[in-house]
Amino acid sequence: LYDTTNGKFGPFEGQMFIGDQGHSKIMRVFMEKVNGVYQGASFLFREGFSSGILRMIWGSDSSMFVGMTSRGWASTGKAPYGLQRLEWTGKVPFEIKTMKALDDGFELEFTEPVNKKLASDVTSYQMNSFTYKYHNDYGSPITEEQAVMVHKAEVSPDGLSVKLTLHGMRLGFIHELKAPNLSSITGRKLLHDTGYYTLNEVPGGVLKSPQMTGVVKSGKTIVQPKRVTKMPADWNNKSDQKLMIGTKPGLKFDVEEVQVKRGAKVELTFNNNDDMMHNLVITQKGKESVDKVGQMALMLGLDGPDYNYVPDTDLVLYHTAIMQPETAEKIYVKMPEEPGEYWIVCTFPGHSSVMRAKLIVN
Known part of the structure; x- marks a missing residue:
């Protein structure tokens, strides 16, 4: 569901809301077109709905009506079906509004000015890249996971955006961003501090992020003593x-x-x-x-x-x-x-x- 409410549902006009039937939640998706290719980032928006979300539609007052069912496929919301209405309170949450690809990193835009000291500290961010297997088996483990180093964080004069210069970006991979320590100038923490950007293109077509070696984390061996598969x-x-x-x-x-x-x-x-x-x-x-x-x-x-x-x-x-x-x-x-x-x-x-x-x- 595209936000076509002209700001009557919050600061995310033009972005998409996507319902998750199994997890009974709504994700927010920012999309951009880079070299003719659509790509973008997803963030959690709201969770805790009563059943599995199948369809959303705007009401005449720009509230969101959410139609739900768990018939045929169970959901975390335990009700067999439901109809709920989601309204904006009028208060703007502190969120990562957009996440845009650069040829050497990402630019984050916030819904209100960020604390510049925290936002300019590279340790305020953690990043990884990874992908999945595409095969006929059900689901996939995380594969080819690799650390991405935040080399520099430059905050704009108005505090509404920060440019992250990265080492280790990879085309064709999902990039996970976590920023749990960030806060706004008023002291508010991010309502949702994690985003996922699928990077297929960069502006100009040439990736300038230096590559890293020796940091691939796939193939972990984890010992779990409570998984006892041999008779004692x-x-x-x-x-x-x-x-x-x-x-x-x-x-x-x-x-x-x-x-x-x-x-x-x-x-x-x-x-x-x-x-x-x-x-x-x-x-x-x-x-x-x-x-x-x-x-x-x-x-x-x-x-x-x-x-x-x-x-x-x-x-x-x-x-x-x-x-x-x-x-x-x-x-x-x-x-x-x-x-x-x-x-x-x-x-x-x-x-x-x-x-x-x-x-x-x-």
Whole structure:
């Protein structure tokens, strides 16, 4: 949905709003035409809608009506369908308004003057570039991830823009920008401090950003001790119980509740018979624990695939790898000695709020 409201919906006239059905949120997209090619940057705009977003339309008062459903494909918003209205309060948020490509970096424009001391400090920014595999398998890990060095940050006299001179830009790659430390001259933090620019062209057609070597981060080897795929030696080749858990359409496990004895040695097979990627994570007792693990998994960002979307926290007891459709993995779980209501959850982004089952330890 293009912003055609002439400023009645905020400072983003001419930009696009794109709904995300699975994650129940709206992204904002700034586009520009470089050497005849459209490209640009996306930023989070609003999240927390009641169901999966399929369509937006402008009302006569320049508010946005959002039509939603989770029929046929589950969403993080748990309602089966919905219609919500999004209005601008009239207050301009502190945001990165535009992100424009240069031949040696990017120019960021803000919705209000930025704190010049912070904005001129190159450590206020973190940048990476990466891409995805294009193949017939479901989804893709982050590939060819590489650090991008912010060499210089020059703030305009009015404080409304900053030019970032970069080393390590690459044509044909997505460039991730994070600026969590920036604030406006009034002390406000960025409402959304992360953007993603897909760079295919640069003005003039010649990339002048010096290239970097020896910084590619693909092929990480992460040791995850809570992913136990071999039977422990002290089990003496015998488990107390065997469990198999699969999936059902609509972001669901094929069980809603599992009961086990405390201290039991369980051979657990997770069979991902769905058409999308999932993992299986066992968390500590309490809904707060499983909620927090889901949020921590989202915060892994680009490192998520390397960690199987499982955060390194004591709230996680055991977990599988992230599993492709029609694959399975067996893990060995020593159940807690303390009885109570634990949780089984999928922590793939967008799944944790709905794809859960109770693990009752008796």
